[in-house]
Amino acid sequence: MKKGFVRLLTLTMALSLLAGCASKEEAPAQGNGTPAPEQVKLSGSVATNGSTSMEKVIGVLSEQFMADNGSVTVTYDATGSGAGIEAVSNGSTDIGLSSRGLKEEETANGLVGTTVALDGIAVIVNAQSTVSDLTVEQIAQIFTGESADWSAVGGAASAISCIGREAGSGTRDGFETITGTKDTCLLSQELTSTGAVIEAVKGNPNAIGYASLSAVEGKEGIKAVTVGGVACTEETVLDGSYAIQRPFVLVTKDGTALSEQAQAFFDFATSASANDLIRTAGAVPVAK
Numbered sequence: 001m002k003k004g005f006v007r008l009l010t011l012t013m014a015l016s017l018l019a020g021c022a023s024k025e026e027a028p029a030q031g032n033g034t035p036a037p038e039q040v041k042l043s044g045s046v047a048t049n050g051s052t053s054m055e056k057v058i059g060v061l062s063e064q065f066m067a068d069n070g071s072v073t074v075t076y077d078a079t080g081s082g083a084g085i086e087a088v089s090n091g092s093t094d095i096g097l098s099s100r101g102l103k104e105e106e107t108a109n110g111l112v113g114t115t116v117a118l119d120g121i122a123v124i125v126n127a128q129s130t131v132s133d134l135t136v137e138q139i140a141q142i143f144t145g146e147s148a149d150w151s152a153v154g155g156a157a158s159a160i161s162c163i164g165r166e167a168g169s170g171t172r173d174g175f176e177t178i179t180g181t182k183d184t185c186l187l188s189q190e191l192t193s194t195g196a197v198i199e200a201v202k203g204n205p206n207a208i209g210y211a212s213l214s215a216v217e218g219k220e221g222i223k224a225v226t227v228g229g230v231a232c233t234e235e236t237v238l239d240g241s242y243a244i245q246r247p248f249v250l251v252t253k254d255g256t257a258l259s260e261q262a263q264a265f266f267d268f269a270t271s272a273s274a275n276d277l278i279r280t281a282g283a284v285p286v287a288k
Helices: 002-026 055-068 081-089 104-108 136-143 170-179 194-202 234-238 260-269 272-280
Strands: 044-050 072-078 095-098 111-126 161-165 189-191 207-212 222-224 245-253
Touching: 044 055, 044 081, 044 260, 055 072, 055 260, 055 272, 072 260, 081 095, 081 111, 081 170, 081 245, 095 260, 104 111, 111 170, 111 194, 111 234, 111 272, 136 161, 136 170, 161 170, 161 194, 170 207, 170 245, 189 194, 194 207, 194 222, 245 260, 260 272
Parallel strands: 044 072, 044 095, 161 189, 161 207
Antiparallel strands: 095 245, 111 207, 111 222, 111 245
């Protein structure tokens, strides 16, 4: 009788221990002994709007984020930096995209800029051009009309055709600010996208233009000149030795909370885990 009771007690204790282990496996405990909360599954959409130069960067980031979060859609409206900044200001987009730093009046109105990457602005000429290097001063002289013939900068005698971007373009603002040519450029063509500038230079042996490093790499029919002897590359942009460069900026509004999915995308885009993706898009990551 006593032996039977001992066996029953032993069996009961063993079953209790097994039940306790199973319970722990089903609900992992946090440091304070309480069950860990389930990870929230993201859903909905994230709207981005702005810089055409940021197309490749936003494209690779969006693609990876949507692959990791199958119920979220990230959209991109390539309207130009100025329009993207305005879209954040008026609340018509979640995240604005600017290929220039925010101006004082924009930050005074509550806008916040977060640099996600750096981009070199390549100065491009037709592939047939004999000019391979220009100084910042020579570039300024060309775009303001002071040097109107290629012979003035070491090329074959022919009239220079300057191709640039439209007012409000972040690429144009960055280029003109760095070269000291703001509001003084004399353009043969004023185009509304980076791709259009590249095609215009490709089709004109006497043309010169400017475009994002990420858009120029691998393009046939054009070449990027060195500036003061320095090529436009990731290394020279990151170390600051290439003179004509600008930031890629995510624009948000201070005091206006992003949706859960938009905040998650913002956090991912500005994290070190996105660095390799940014590099594949031809830009230079800045996250540590």
